[in-house]
Amino acid sequence: MKARILQNQYYSFLAFSILSSSFIANLWIFCSVTNAQQQMQMAHSNIGKTNAAPFSGKDPITFQADKVSYDSKAGEVVWEGDVHIWQNDHTLRADKVTFNKTTNIATASGNVAMVEPDGEILFTQHTQLGNNMQEGIMDQVYALLADGGKLAANGARRTGGKVHDFSRSVYTACPICAKNPKKSPFWQFRSYQAIRDMENQRIDFSDTFIDFWGIPVFYMPFFSITDPSVKRRSGFLIPSINWSSKYIGAYTTIPYYWAINKWSDLTFIPLFATKTGPQLSTVYRARFNKGMLRVEGGIADDTVGQHAWYNSYADRSVDKFKKGAQGYLFLKTEWALNDHWRYGGNINVASSANYMRDYRINGYGQDTLESDLYLEGFGEGSYSKVSVQAFQGLNRGVINNSDLPFSLPRYTYSYFGQPDALGGRFSLNTTDFVLYRPRGVNDQRGEVALNWDRPFDDSAGRKWLITLHVDSNIYRGTHLNEQPGFYRTRKSQFTGQALPTFAVKMNWPFLREFHIGDSTGTQIIEPIVQLIAAPHSKGGRNFYMPNEDSWNYEFTDTTLFALNRFQGTDRLDGGARANVGVHGNWTWNGHQVDFLVGQSYQEHIQGHMPARSGLDHHMSDVVSRLRISPVQWLTATGRTRVDPYDGKVNFADALFNFGFSHFGINGGYIYEPVTPYYYFYRNPYDHEGASKLYWQKTNELTLGVSTDWDHWHASAFGRRSISRKETVAYGGTVGYRNDCFSADVIYFKQKTMINGEENSDMVLFMLNFKTIGVFGING
Known part of the structure; x- marks a missing residue:
């Protein structure tokens, strides 16, 4: 059970006595210096400002009243009528305000309203302060708070200038019925007594009920919070109780917060469970002028038993970590060097995935935990980053730590220039790295990608894009016969590739208006043709070239006109080809139909591609996309890829949303004749080919319904x-x-x-x- 109180700002009404005493005391200071009638003036209120100055004995006081009288013999000044008094954005309004120097008692009566700079308003009919403002009382307190909260109390008393006692207070943030103000709100907090200790900066409540519709449903005999005037204060936070956990049983946490100083704090979170040993975790946070630091860690005595299990490949998996002491560490820091450069790091490690599972550590459920140290810079049209990276595997059914790489280091640079004299724009990208695996391919890569785009329109309305592009890479690889490459050599290899590409793309949109009843719409038919010329890359297959970023390959409408349809640049999509497509759009009266259908014609067949990739023939699969919104309550998007030779669907997905004002249905569907996730689990180039799991169909449906009515x-x-x-x-x-x-x-x-x-x-x-x-x- 997690229970948190976010911010108890609604108790800020407890500050009324300080406000009253300081305000009235300064009224006497002002009046003892000069004649009040001669100094009466108007002032502009600044209610609502959050940066207002506090009450002060030195700052001037401005007031307005219908009548002012001063008795020098009695030492008394009286404001009557519509009295308004201001000092430093604080406002007091009353029918009558009196201060007697002899008795040292200040009294405000009749429709008293006190307004703070943040907009909070305190109402009462009578307040009286004495003994140099150290003692005071207030009758029938009402408060309208800046956060929308509302407060009522029978009365309040100030003692010694340090303790404020409120009797029978009621608080709610719910609206009050305008027709029947006495009707109970949806919920309210009722306390018999609330004591604010100014010296110890805390508020204690006793005999508190939580009412719903005026009916008490929960009782708290005592609870305490930090004074709302204090932004941060050390103390215990709300404990949590969790009734059941699959691995550790029922458990509770009792957090303690330590405000170390103005810029740092530390939270201790001990956990006690019924089925396993305790855990102590801590969170340290600090903010500085040019940086921040957050460190979270924990240690536990994990006694939950471990068991072996088998994954989809029939591999037996046993956690190497036995019972006993385990822990985790999550560190995040970032610092600014100047306006253009910053550096930082993220360290995320855990003793075992089972430990994270048992104690529900944030991050469990992911495949890996990633750690990195980096330096990055930002310029005009440019970005640069150098980093070192490491990974820890969490899903032992798929990933083993010995198979994961270390990046030592990785460098990325990107530049996008301004239009040149020819109207084109130049860009440069590079991603270079050194990768080390305890078990698997180790390699180093240097890369440069140069690109120049020149768009222009002709007199016939055609939109042209000329592209000159060059990809170049050099590699050095060892252990190439191991995963993830599975190449047919055990020798270290030094190789490279360069692929110049020339592309011309033409979009020819035809636009017309049409009428449906009283509505006017637009129709667009846009043929698209793209010609790409590049040396044949043999499907990007080089038996000595490592592959770190191009395992995923998907030919759909989103990659139809891409220069390189691989995900990265370790594999390049070369050869001469023509991509053609037709895009159409109809829009009328807020409705829309949009479609794209296209195909690629290749001079060379892409070899060494996964089956049913869509590019294993000179004429590729036909890809299409359709988006419809024929009415306001229905939208749908569907995509397909169909083999033109046998008519089989090699890919399909769809999303739809159907909804009225109080009811909605949404869903999704995906289909592929294979499960591409498993293609590279083992060597796909040996005599056995891809894993049997790869040939299992992906055919899934997701459906959701929702409804709302009134407040439900x-x-x-x-x-x-x-x-x-x-x-x-x-x-x-x-x-x-x-x-x-x-x-x-x-x-x-x-x-x-x-x-x-x-x-x-x-x-x-x-x-x-x-x-x-x-x-x-x-x-």
Whole structure:
């Protein structure tokens, strides 16, 4: 259970007595210097300013009143009528204000209103302060706070100038019924007594009820918070209680916050569980003039038993970390060298994935934890970054730490120039690195990519783009026969590649207007032709050239007109080819239909490509995209890739959203005749070819529904693998929300296996009180 109080600003009304005493005391200082009637003047109020100065005995006081009288013998000054008094953006309004020097008592009565610079307003009918403003009382206190909160109290008392006692106070952030102000709000906090200790900077509450619709539902005999005038203060935070966890059972945390100084703090979070040993984690934060530092870490006695399990490849996996002491460290820092350069680092390590799973450490569920140190600079049209990177594998069913690379270092530079004398723009990119793997390919790469684009239009309305592009790389690789390359050599190799490319692209849009009833629309038909000339790269396959950034290859409408359809530059898409397509768009009365269909014609067939890639013939698959919004309550997008020789669909996906004012349905679908994720799990070039898992179809459907009515809302979703005939995940939420309160119940179930964990469930209950905070229970 996580329970947090975000900011208790609504208790700022407790500052009224300080406001009263300082204000009235300064009134006497002003009046004892000069005659009040002679000094009466108008002033401009600055209510609402957040940078207002506090009350001061030296700053002048400005007032306005219908009548002012001063009795020198009695030592008394009286303001009557519509009294307004200002000092440093603070305002006091009353029907009558009296200060008696003899008794040292100041009294304000009749529709008293005190306004603070942030907009908070305090109302009462009578307040009286005495004993050099160290003692005071206030009757029937009402407050309208800047954050929308509302307060009422029977009365308040000031003692010794340090302690303020409020009796029978009520607070709410909900609207008050205008027709029936006595009607109870949706929720309210009722306290028998609230004591503000100015010396110790804390507020203690006793006998507090939380009411809903005027009915008490929860009771707190005592609780304490830091004084709202203090931004940061050391002390215990709200503890959390979690009723159930799959691995560690019920557990509780009791955080302690230490405000070290104005720029740094430290939070201790001890955890105690029923099924495993305790954990102590800490969070240190610091901000400086030119940088920041955040360090989070923990250590635990993890006694949860480990077990072996098998992944989809039938590989047996056992966590090498035994029971006992385990821990984690997450560090983030960043510093500015000057206006153009900064450096920083991220260190993320954990003793084991099972430990992160057991104690629900942030980051569990990812495939890896990444750490890096970097230096980066920003210029006009340019960017530069040098970094070192390391990875820790968390999903042992897919990734082993010995297979992951270290980047020692990695350098990236990008430049995009201004238009030149010919109307073109030059750009340069380079990504260079040194990679080391404990088990696998080790390689070094140097790269330069040069590009020049020249767009122009002709008199027929055609839009042209001429591109001159050069990719060049040099490599040195060792252990090339190991993963992820699986090449047929054990020798160290030094090689390279260079691919100059010339491309011309023409878009010829035809535009016309049309009429449907009283509506006017536009129609665009746009043929697109692109010619690309480059040396044949044999599908980018070089048996001595490492591949670090071009494993993923997807031919769709998004890459139809790309110069290089590989994801990176270790593999280059060469050869002469022509790409053609037709783009169309109809728009009318807020509705739209947009489509693109196209195909690529290649001189050379791309070899060594995954099956069903769409580019294993001179005439590629036909790719298409369709987006429709025929009515306001329906939008849909679909994409396909179809083999022109056998008519088979090699790729398809779709998204749709159907919804009215109180109901909606959304969904998605994806299909591929293979599962490309598994293609390179083992050597795809040996006699066995790709893994059997690669030939399993990807065929999944996701569907979600949602509804809302008045203050209620609900939603549900499900994801199902049609090819495997099993549900992958499902969940939902039900909740209530109004202007001052929200409550949600969330459920999620995941049936796929991650790191040996499957059929995981999560239930979360959340309550959100406006201006107070969020309370949660999860299991």
